[in-house]
Amino acid sequence: MIELIDVNYTYEDKTPDAAVALKNVCFSVKEGETWGVIGHTGSGKSTLTEIMSGLLKPCSGKVLFNGVDVTKEKNATAVLKGKVGLVFQYPEHQLFEESVIKDICFGPKNMGFSSEECLEKARQAMRLVGLDESYENLSPFEISGGEKRRVAIAGVVAMNPDVLILDEPTAGLDPVGRDMLFEMLGNIKGKLCKSIVFVSHSMDDVALFADKVLVMNDGKVLTMGTVNEVFEKSALLEAAGLDVPQVTRLIARLKEKGHEFDSVILTAEDAAEAIYNKLKG
Amino acid sequence: MLRDITIGQYYNTKSSLHSLDPRCKLIGLLVMMVLIFVAHSVFEYAFVAIITIALALLSKVPAMYILKGMKPVWLIVAFTAVINIFMGGGEEVIFTWWIFTATKESVLLALSMMLRVVLLVMVSTLLTLTTSPTVLTSGLEKLLKPLEKIKFPSHEVAMMMSIALRFIPTLGEEAEKIMKAQAARGNDIESGGIMKKISGMIPLFVPLFISAFRRADELAMAMECRCYAGGCHRTSFRKLEYKKNDIVAFLLMVTACLVIVIYRMVGF
Ligand SMILES: Nc1ncnc2c1ncn2[C@@H]1O[C@H](COP(=O)(O)OP(=O)(O)OP(=O)(O)O)[C@@H](O)[C@H]1O
Ligand SMILES: [Mg+2]
Numbered sequence: 086m087i088e089l090i091d092v093n094y095t096y097e098d099k100t101p102d103a104a105v106a107l108k109n110v111c112f113s114v115k116e117g118e119t120w121g122v123i124g125h126t127g128s129g130k131s132t133l134t135e136i137m138s139g140l141l142k143p144c145s146g147k148v149l150f151n152g153v154d155v156t157k158e159k160n161a162t163a164v165l166k167g168k169v170g171l172v173f174q175y176p177e178h179q180l181f182e183e184s185v186i187k188d189i190c191f192g193p194k195n196m197g198f199s200s201e202e203c204l205e206k207a208r209q210a211m212r213l214v215g216l217d218e219s220y221e222n223l224s225p226f227e228i229s230g231g232e233k234r235r236v237a238i239a240g241v242v243a244m245n246p247d248v249l250i251l252d253e254p255t256a257g258l259d260p261v262g263r264d265m266l267f268e269m270l271g272n273i274k275g276k277l278c279k280s281i282v283f284v285s286h287s288m289d290d291v292a293l294f295a296d297k298v299l300v301m302n303d304g305k306v307l308t309m310g311t312v313n314e315v316f317e318k319s320a321l322l323e324a325a326g327l328d329v330p331q332v333t334r335l336i337a338r339l340k341e342k343g344h345e346f347d348s349v350i351l352t353a354e355d356a357a358e359a360i361y362n363k364l365k366g
Numbered sequence: 367m368l369r370d371i372t373i374g375q376y377y378n379t380k381s382s383l384h385s386l387d388p389r390c391k392l393i394g395l396l397v398m399m400v401l402i403f404v405a406h407s408v409f410e411y412a413f414v415a416i417i418t419i420a421l422a423l424l425s426k427v428p429a430m431y432i433l434k435g436m437k438p439v440w441l442i443v444a445f446t447a448v449i450n451i452f453m454g455g456g457e458e459v460i461f462t463w464w465i466f467t468a469t470k471e472s473v474l475l476a477l478s479m480m481l482r483v484v485l486l487v488m489v490s491t492l493l494t495l496t497t498s499p500t501v502l503t504s505g506l507e508k509l510l511k512p513l514e515k516i517k518f519p520s521h522e523v524a525m526m527m528s529i530a531l532r533f534i535p536t537l538g539e540e541a542e543k544i545m546k547a548q549a550a551r552g553n554d555i556e557s558g559g560i561m562k563k564i565s566g567m568i569p570l571f572v573p574l575f576i577s578a579f580r581r582a583d584e585l586a587m588a589m590e591c592r593c594y595a596g597g598c599h600r601t602s603f604r605k606l607e608y609k610k611n612d613i614v615a616f617l618l619m620v621t622a623c624l625v626i627v628i629y630r631m632v633g634f
Contacts (some may be wrong), residue, residue: 159558162549171550179547181572191569195552226576240551343578 086280087169087248088113089135092146093132094132108304114248119274120282121291121312124301125326130284131174133301134250137282138171139164167196170246170278174253176237180225185216185236187339188225193242203243211244211270215265235269243271249278255290267294272356292316292330292351300325312351332356375435376498382427382611383496388505390612391493397619401626402482407633410626411481414525417622418485418492425496434490439487443480450476494531503528504602522596529585537578544573546549 094107112135114120124130135141136148139161148155150168155161170192173179181185187267189207190200198206211220214235220228225236229329234254242249255263256268267290274281285291291298291312298315300307302325308315316322319329329337336350336359344363350356383391398417405411422432451473454468460468494502503524510520545555548569555566 107417138550151569163553163554166552173543173547173550176547178577179551179569179573181569181576191553192551195554244552287615 086114086116086145086151088144088149089133089136090147090149092136092143092148094129094136094141094143096132098144106304107136108145110304110306112306112309114281114282116247119295120280120297120299122282122284122286122299123286123291123296123327124307129304131252132304134171134252134282134284137248137250138169138292140171156182158280163210167257168246169242169248169250170241170244172241172249172251172254174256174284176241177225177230179234180233180237180240183224184222184293185228186211186221188362189238189240189243192240193267195299196244200320206243206245207239210239213242213276214269215272216240231258231265234266238269242277245277247278248280248282249273251281251283253284253286255285255287263290270294278345288316288328288330289324289332292333300327316351375494377425377427377431377495378498379426381424381496383421383425383492385611386615387606387608387612388497388501389509389606390608390615391497392502392505392509394615394619395489395493396600397623399486401622402485402489403440404626405482407629409633411478413622413625413629414485415481418488421492423489425492427492427495432488432495435491435495436487437486439483443483446483447480448475450479488551495598499528499531501604504530504604504606507602508606516536521600523597533578533581536581537574539609540577541570541574544577 089110089112092107094105096104096106110129110133113135122130122133132141136143139148139155142156146156148161150165153164155164158164180188182191186204186207189201189210189353193203193206193315194200208218208221211217216232216235216239220232220236225233228236238251238254249270251270254266270281270283271294283295295312297310298312299309299361300315300322307325308318308321316329316333319333322329328334330351332353332355334352336346336356339360340346346359346363350359386394398414400411401414401417407413422429432626451468453472458475460470462468497505505528507520507524510518510523514520551569553569555563555570558566
């Protein structure tokens, strides 16, 4: 669906304070995939999400959406409007309307839907993010932080994007909020959005929820592949200043101590089962 | 973009302007402002313009950086110029368009106004470019100190000013982020008529104001937590002292004023 070919991006290009953010990035998202993007601070993850949603135009390289090169378009955001949805980090800071439902309608309204269609889409999005009807007429400024974030995500989901991109959606949420967020993303995927790309600093989140992982390092793609493939290369990740999921680390320790495990183990359940089997003999 | 606004920003380098005492620079700014306002003839305009350019060169701040920072000012400059050209009155008509007429006097007036605004902005930009906010604050505080006799809160005013300067780039960054976020939701401020553009601003301004208030609140809280209390005779970490080059600078200011005064007396 989205394909980046040799994308380079430099902030403040051709000025003294130019900052290279992406170098020769090749990356593609296919229908039905859930990608986790990881990398240390300043490695270009946010820039990547903005390029993918057409907000930034790459300095060189191509961005294909369903085979069409959107970098050639004058207004890439307009072309990708409603096809690629981007949820920024701390999206709750962008709420502005007087009621929750109006704020969620903002996106669909800008896409040119009639007010009934907007309402219908907004209600559907609210259900998917787990907000019931009682929230509709509340002010988005009088609800809790976690609820605000859901409203903000619903505002993007209501535009029915084919690809939903989220920049650090779990930043500042407690463990319960985080679990609910991923449950919510699970609901959205397949119903409204075909693919999801999310940026995260937590390897555990990525291991739990993504099927594929893209690792960024200093603006370059360090490695990508399925979760198992990537977390197998723990030495490579550690060299880039990144962790592997806690469970993977535990298993690696056990392996060092001479215990054999055949597959890469990423979740606590798998680990428990593998260790149980081991103990049973 | 918005983050390029350099008004009120400090440019860190070493130059003779940077090393001057902040009080000296503040008084210098005041003197320059007066000179720019009293300037009337070609000679006087040229004189203040040359001083300003000399100061800019002395500051060792790249010219591009200064000009880039003045970008938002150009609009105001253009606006004043247009107003002045058509509202100036005068005799010698150069051209007329619809109900507007431009005269030689009004064009000259517009040009001099433009020059004034640009020079004013440039000298004040130079002050903040060469003086870090903390130093500027302590300088301002010291200068305003005598006013405390009449219950003027000099410390608070200086503090407010330095905080305001500090938050200009932060708000610029914030505005850019919000603009992008709303653009991702299909908010379009580029195309469409003026009414559509104005209504497209609401989704930008509401969150921006909210975040500005939130920041102010957080900052106040953080300062209070560290037991900050306004002007209760705080001593400062850096003691300000006039040095030799400050005296030279004061002498130069006096000379500049004298040049104008003498020109006025002889020239008329
Ligand atoms: N608006 C900007 N102007 C100039 N440079 C920028 C801008 N935004 C980002 N950069 C630079 O581009 C690089 C990549 O930034 P980016 O925000 O994409 O990183 P990130 O991986 O999202 O980091 P984080 O994990 O902290 O969010 C950084 O070196 C940063 O300094
Ligand atoms: Mg980021």
